[in-house]
Amino acid sequence: MDHTAHHAGAAHEGPAGRDGHRGGPAGASWSTAAKATLHCLTGCAVGEILGMAIGTALLWGNVPTMVLAIGLAFVFGYSFTLFAVRRAGLDFKSAIKVALAADTVSIAVMELVDNGIIALVPGAMDAHLDEALFWGALLGGFLVAFFVTTPVNKWMIGRGKGHAVVHGYH
Structure with a gap:
């Protein structure tokens, strides 16, 4: 499968890199952005x-x-990306730079x-591990964060930034 097909038809622009792949996508697909966001959300x-x-569990305060x-x-x-690009052959220092970018x-x-x-859900910060409010606020926050972050990732990938810097190491 070629790189373009792998990334749901995203068009690529810019010079070919060391691996023959082109630079950042000219317009990332929603599918590509959602996959990048899901990858990030998993680690988060x-x-x-x-x-x-x-x-x-340790009864620490909210802050x-x-x-x-x-x-x-x-x-x-960061570690999810770091391990993936290390497996692709990047040295540790370069892998850290890619993960950060x-x-x-x-x-x-x-x-x-x-x-x-x-923080905004009443009582969520004071809820305990065995309470539905704790898990509901946490999981609800992840869901909303996914839908807010996906367009951000689409915009960044479309400009060759964010998760787009990892594409050359697949």
């Missing part, structure tokens, strides 16, 4: 859930719990939306 969700669960959850969301979000904006938007929703 692992970190966020782990951080919220740890902070809640330290959110700081831990957001920090772990970035760590896990690919995921920073997507993770930041996702975390801002997700944590904003959790």
Whole structure:
């Protein structure tokens, strides 16, 4: 399967890179953007859930719990991309640069939306792990964050930024 078909028909522009693939997509498809957002959301969700669960179980306050959850969301979000591009043969320093370029904006938007929703849902920050409110606010925040972040990723990929920088390493 060629690169263009792999990315749901996204047109590519710019000079061919070391792998023969063209530069950033001229117009990313919604499918490509959704896949990039889902990839990012997976890492964020692992970190966020782990951080919220740890902070809640340890009876930490709202601020330290959110700081831990957001920090772990970035760590896990970056690590998914980092491991993928390392498997593709990139050295560690280059892989870190690609992960930072690919995921920073997507993770930041996702975390801002997700944590904003959790903070705005009455009682969610004080809910415990065994309460539906805890999980409902967390999962609802992820859902809204996905729909807010997908157009951001579409715009960035369409300009050769964000997740588009990973495409050359498939």
